[in-house]
Amino acid sequence: MSAEPVHRPACVAGDGALLDVAEAVAADWAALGVRGSFLARNLDSGEQLGFDVDEAMPLASVVKVPLALVVLDRIAAGELDPARPVTVDPATSSIGPTGLAAFRHPATVAVGDLLLLMLSVSDNAAADALFDLVPVAEVDTRLRAWGCAGIRVRHRMNHMYECAAGAAGNDFSLALELAVRDERAGRHTIETLDPAHANLGSASALVDLLQHVWTDEISQPLATAELRRLMGFQVFTQRLASELRADTLRWSGKTGTFLHLRHEIGVVEAESGDRVALAALTRADRRAGLAPDIDLAMGIGARRAFEALRG
């Protein structure tokens, strides 16, 4: 309708056949009004395909993966006891639709189980309770020390709610409206959507992180093994996992959703031994809270990429 310049995704691919897959996924997304980045990499051969892989995007709940890794690193180093009880009181805890964030009464949960709640049901209150133990700045510093330059951690989970509610006064439609409009205008009313202030990551930086976690090239094996185990407990299957559900496949992932953002990163492991890490970060040009066709398009892309990259 408008005369916006047509965005041409920059594809990366090992060969012509993989390039075809990358282009097909990009076209599929574009048809749904979705902009974003996508990267799939075979963890053993290093072959990959994707597009716009270096575009930095606000991470939403995907940031819980690097947070978990830093917390697990502290635990593995013996600096933090996974059995340490933490009391989360709804009066002061972070807002969210699942887990402790949705509790109506105070609950005491061990640090190790906060990690489980944060990764399995994307519990914002559990995540911010962990940020209380390992502050935002420390998570960011540790990631930099590990060489994860493409990932920035700058704020707690509840800051996203505070910024959205601050701009839209608890009106979800209005917040969504602002998010979509600001994306077109390139100016952000909601600070946590502004690349200058948000928790940030690119598809390539996130796939690098997953690769390091799955090949024990980061932190300590105790920490990476636990992160792999916990990511396997994620209950959400509507996105990258949607077309990868079989008893012979194992998906370990973490979704992220905030207003018009729909993300997921994860690793699919087949009984045959093939391992492919994936990152799909999207922003939709649509004022809908639920968009199952976009979730499904991400899942269809994940399956195509996995089938193209597996041996």
Added chain:
Amino acid sequence: MDLLAHLEAYVATVDESSFSRAADRLGIAQPLLSRRIKTLEAHFGGLLFDRSRRQVTTTELGLLLLPYAQDVLDRAQRLGQVARSARRAQVRAVGVPMDCAPVALARVIRAATERGITLGMRELPPAERVSGLADGSLTYALVRVPREQAGVRVPLGLASAAPSEAPEPAAVGASGGRRRAIHLEDLRPRRSRHGELPAVLPVLTLTEDQVPYAHDRLVRAAARAGLPEGLVRPAGPAATALAETLAGGALLLCAEPFARQHGASWAPLADTALHRGYDVQGARGRPAAVDVPDWLTALLAAAAGAPAGAPDTLRLPGPVAEDASSRLAARG
């Protein structure tokens, strides 16, 4: 000096040979009549009447000037007649939406003729109906207004191919032919157990529904109902959009009379907030804005497709109950 009024007094007095009878005939007081004649006499510089006898008689000057005075009055009267008939013959342009039923428009024209007014119908897109009122090229127009202000509400629905050709399940009454409304979320593509997702029919919109606030409201409702992006899109010319609809390749957003008139099935949208809101407005011209008579409003409303009777109170959809704040938080 109002020369015509003074000449009238003079001619009437000659005819009646009496000041009082002339005053009666003209419906004015006798002193006023006398004053007018004196003024006229001063103007012409001589007496028109001899008042010295019991009966008023006309002087020589009065008789000399009489045919000329009569001629002036006759011409003035003809001038007035021409002006009146010109006024009656003047065509008042009415801006109407592009897809009104001709029969309904004919009813408006006939009703106006009975009232001595000639109306001309101009089919125009919404923006041109507004500008037409402003620049005076239209006397009246059906103007699109946002839903909360509209005096006339035309329900919108979806036209589809006639049931015999390609049934649209939601449009066909399930129970005893009762017409069922279409819910936008029912138009979502269905996940098929076999192969690819089935193609979903696009929803085409006509020029009449491409006014910014109405289009925006529709697109937002479609997004919230989970319809894929671009499913609701502007049609080109109405004729080709209709052809595509009748061929079973699209659904057309329109009012019921338009669909019926062209042999398409039609079912209303359940969300009555999605309607066409109109006011009948008169030109905002000089010296005063044109008032719109009630009969015209009623007939134009019917022509646009508004149901008879006062519009129901508008039920705006309430938000689905849920924890509002957690929707604004980061989610899994």
